[in-house]
Amino acid sequence: MRTAEALRMALEALRVNRLRSALTMLGVIIGVSAVVVLVAIGTGAKNAVEQEIAGLGSNIILVVPGQLNFAAAPTQSRLDLADVAYVRRVVGDESRVTVSVQSGETVRVGRDEAFVTVVGTDQYVANIFDRPLRRGRYLSETDVDTRRRVVILGSEVASRLFGDVDPVGRQATISGVRFRVIGVYEKVGATFGVARDQEVHVPVTTAQRLIGVARINGIAIGASGPDEIEGLQQRVVDALVQRYPGEKFSAVTQTQLLGTIGTVLGMLTGVLAAIAGISLLVGGVGVSNIMLVSVRERTKEIGLRKALGARQRDILGQFLIEAVLLTTIGGVTGIVLGVGGALLIAAVSPVPAAITWWSIALAFGVSVGVGVFFGVAPARRAGRLDPVVALRAE
Amino acid sequence: MSAPAFEAVALTRSYQLEGVSVDALRGVDLTVSPGEFAAIIGPSGSGKSTLMHLLGCLDRPTSGVLRVGGVDVATLSDTELAELRNQTIGFVFQSFHLLARTSALDNVALPLVYRGVPRAERRNRAQAALEAVGLAHRLTHRPAQMSGGEQQRVAIARALVGDPKVVLADEPTGNLDSRNGAEVMNLLERLNHDSGVAIVLVTHEPEVAGRARRQIHVRDGLIEHDTGAS
Numbered sequence: 001m002r003t004a005e006a007l008r009m010a011l012e013a014l015r016v017n018r019l020r021s022a023l024t025m026l027g028v029i030i031g032v033s034a035v036v037v038l039v040a041i042g043t044g045a046k047n048a049v050e051q052e053i054a055g056l057g058s059n060i061i062l063v064v065p066g067q068l069n070f071a072a073a074p075t076q077s078r079l080d081l082a083d084v085a086y087v088r089r090v091v092g093d094e095s096r097v098t099v100s101v102q103s104g105e106t107v108r109v110g111r112d113e114a115f116v117t118v119v120g121t122d123q124y125v126a127n128i129f130d131r132p133l134r135r136g137r138y139l140s141e142t143d144v145d146t147r148r149r150v151v152i153l154g155s156e157v158a159s160r161l162f163g164d165v166d167p168v169g170r171q172a173t174i175s176g177v178r179f180r181v182i183g184v185y186e187k188v189g190a191t192f193g194v195a196r197d198q199e200v201h202v203p204v205t206t207a208q209r210l211i212g213v214a215r216i217n218g219i220a221i222g223a224s225g226p227d228e229i230e231g232l233q234q235r236v237v238d239a240l241v242q243r244y245p246g247e248k249f250s251a252v253t254q255t256q257l258l259g260t261i262g263t264v265l266g267m268l269t270g271v272l273a274a275i276a277g278i279s280l281l282v283g284g285v286g287v288s289n290i291m292l293v294s295v296r297e298r299t300k301e302i303g304l305r306k307a308l309g310a311r312q313r314d315i316l317g318q319f320l321i322e323a324v325l326l327t328t329i330g331g332v333t334g335i336v337l338g339v340g341g342a343l344l345i346a347a348v349s350p351v352p353a354a355i356t357w358w359s360i361a362l363a364f365g366v367s368v369g370v371g372v373f374f375g376v377a378p379a380r381r382a383g384r385l386d387p388v389v390a391l392r393a394e
Numbered sequence: 395m396s397a398p399a400f401e402a403v404a405l406t407r408s409y410q411l412e413g414v415s416v417d418a419l420r421g422v423d424l425t426v427s428p429g430e431f432a433a434i435i436g437p438s439g440s441g442k443s444t445l446m447h448l449l450g451c452l453d454r455p456t457s458g459v460l461r462v463g464g465v466d467v468a469t470l471s472d473t474e475l476a477e478l479r480n481q482t483i484g485f486v487f488q489s490f491h492l493l494a495r496t497s498a499l500d501n502v503a504l505p506l507v508y509r510g511v512p513r514a515e516r517r518n519r520a521q522a523a524l525e526a527v528g529l530a531h532r533l534t535h536r537p538a539q540m541s542g543g544e545q546q547r548v549a550i551a552r553a554l555v556g557d558p559k560v561v562l563a564d565e566p567t568g569n570l571d572s573r574n575g576a577e578v579m580n581l582l583e584r585l586n587h588d589s590g591v592a593i594v595l596v597t598h599e600p601e602v603a604g605r606a607r608r609q610i611h612v613r614d615g616l617i618e619h620d621t622g623a624s
């Protein structure tokens with residue numbers, strides 16, 4: 001018997017039991033679409049992280065007090081500017097070390113206002129981070145030493161408060177204190193959900209007074225090359241531990257940080273896909289079950305077909321094709337729904353989703369495989385039925 | 395002379411039923427020549443259907459030899475038996491055994507599916523077979539849309555569509571009233587006469603058996619009397 005004929009017969013059998021076929025497929029549909037959606041979201045998240053790694057300045061080491069741990073609450077910082085000077089001596093090149101203290105504040109220009117992140121830093125920030133200026137100048141040593149009330153605006157803050165007007169030389173009020181704008185940064189986009197373009201930079205000393213703290217949040221060190229990173233991390237952490245015995249400090253590169261997140265995301269994607277895969281397996285068991293029911297219901301038909309000359313392999317093929325057709329139609333539907341779902345999620349939520357060809361090919365292959373795997377036992381049972389016994393069946 | 399359609403020598407068939415052996419056939423010798431029209435008659439449980447299943451290669455004998463068209467069926471594999479059934483034997487059953495959701499045309503064409511005949515040719519031949527049994531106007535009807543007599547004629551068309559050497563009919567009139575039964579018998583008679591197909595039918599009814607040229611009486615798994623025995 002030709003495959004085309006078997007296919008026609010299988011389609012007919014599925015059509016006759018439309019509702020039952022649809023319900024059986026549902027298990028496969030849910031499993032496949034879940035796999036496709038979850039893999040798309042996982043891949044999308046991973047891609048986003050990798051893009052951020054690529055967009056970062058290279059060889060940056062971040063020094064923060066305490067242990068870097070996503071689960072732990074942030075440690076109260078005990079570092080101050082004296083510690084920054086100390087780290088500078090440890091590094092041996094003060095221009096490769098910069099500092100940050102942050103606070104959310106309101107900036108006002110005339111009647112316009114914006115809530116921004118005020119970052120207190122120093123003249124070395126641009127040596128370490130990739131923050132090109134569009135206008136004006138960076139902070140200077142004198143700005144920091146004399147606690148000047150000067151500010152560099154992120155590109156979004158600038159356009160929000162000043163529109164098309166060049167802000168350099170103009171006044172802006174931060175938490176009631178008047179500042180003079182000395183520069184505007186180029187647009188750099190977001191890193192880790194931190195909207196860099198909504199920051200404003202002021203001298204760290206000015207920021208400490210404005211916020212009313214003596215502490216700083218963190219220190220950033222620019223390594224001269226990838227080879228230096230590890231040794232430098234160790235040296236700085238050791239030096240800080242020596243200065244503050246019994247306390248913990250962390251020094252990580254952003255690449256390490258993001259790499260860890262990427263690995264975690266990859267594992268998470270794998271685990272989610274595996275869980276979705278289990279539902280696909282359950283769908284396969286459903287197919288097997290329905291095929292057994294179908295063989296039992298159609299025992300007489302099988303006996304008749306055998307009497308008319310159907311060979312064992314004809315009957316086996318008929319039922320196997322039916323099972324594979326069930327899971328394949330279910331699989332294709334699941335893929336369509338999964339792709340649609342992923343696109344929808346990406347469109348209406350901040351969750352990124354990247355559809356990969358391999359996940360679609362895999363989902364398709366697995367649905368066909370599930371059909372073969374779970375269809376073979378019922379199909380063999382059908383093929384082996386004794387024609388006389390089958391014809392007599394009720 | 396060509397080989398006999400069937401040649402059975404000391405044919406037995408026993409069933410194992412909960413450890414007890416039931417001898418349905420206890421040594422049957424029987425020869426059916428090409429083009430014969432024979433009726434097997436006997437009381438219920440005498441082994442008529444069992445014999446029919448053996449002749450139709452749906453079942454294998456416990457002992458003895460059965461040759462179909464000169465070929466010893468013991469030498470054939472299950473696949474070869476299926477092909478033999480497909481090529482040389484047509485079946486008609488008491489309860490018609492038509493596929494319920496399938497048109498008369500496709501029901502009749504079914505044996506040709508397993509012969510690898512292309513769809514268009516299958517349909518042509520099925521249509522011709524349905525015309526031969528007087529059902530040219532029922533091609534697209536489903537079994538439920540036809541009378542019992544019509545259904546049995548569809549089944550006869552299906553038995554004939556592959557040009558078999560023999561048609562085996564197990565109580566073909568058993569589920570029909572006397573008028574439809576007579577019509578089915580007319581049809582079988584005409585086919586036997588016109589196309590030379592050998593017909594072996596099983597029946598309870600003496601008047602049906604009387605229309606065959608040969609009567610084979612079966613009792614307790616043995617042939618008791620055979621009007622055509624040579």
Ligand SMILES: Nc1ncnc2c1ncn2[C@@H]1O[C@H](COP(=O)(O)OP(=O)(O)OP(=O)(O)O)[C@@H](O)[C@H]1O
Nearest residue numbers: 409411416417418437438439440441442443444445
């Ligand atoms: N599958 C089976 N297992 C056990 N015993 C069987 C089986 N098939 C038939 N028999 C027994 O074999 C004997 C002959 O059965 P068979 O069906 O050939 O009778 P029959 O002559 O066709 O009867 P009827 O006229 O009622 O159809 C009976 O005693 C029956 O019980």
Ligand SMILES: [Mg+2]
Nearest residue numbers: 442443444564
């Ligand atoms: Mg019987």
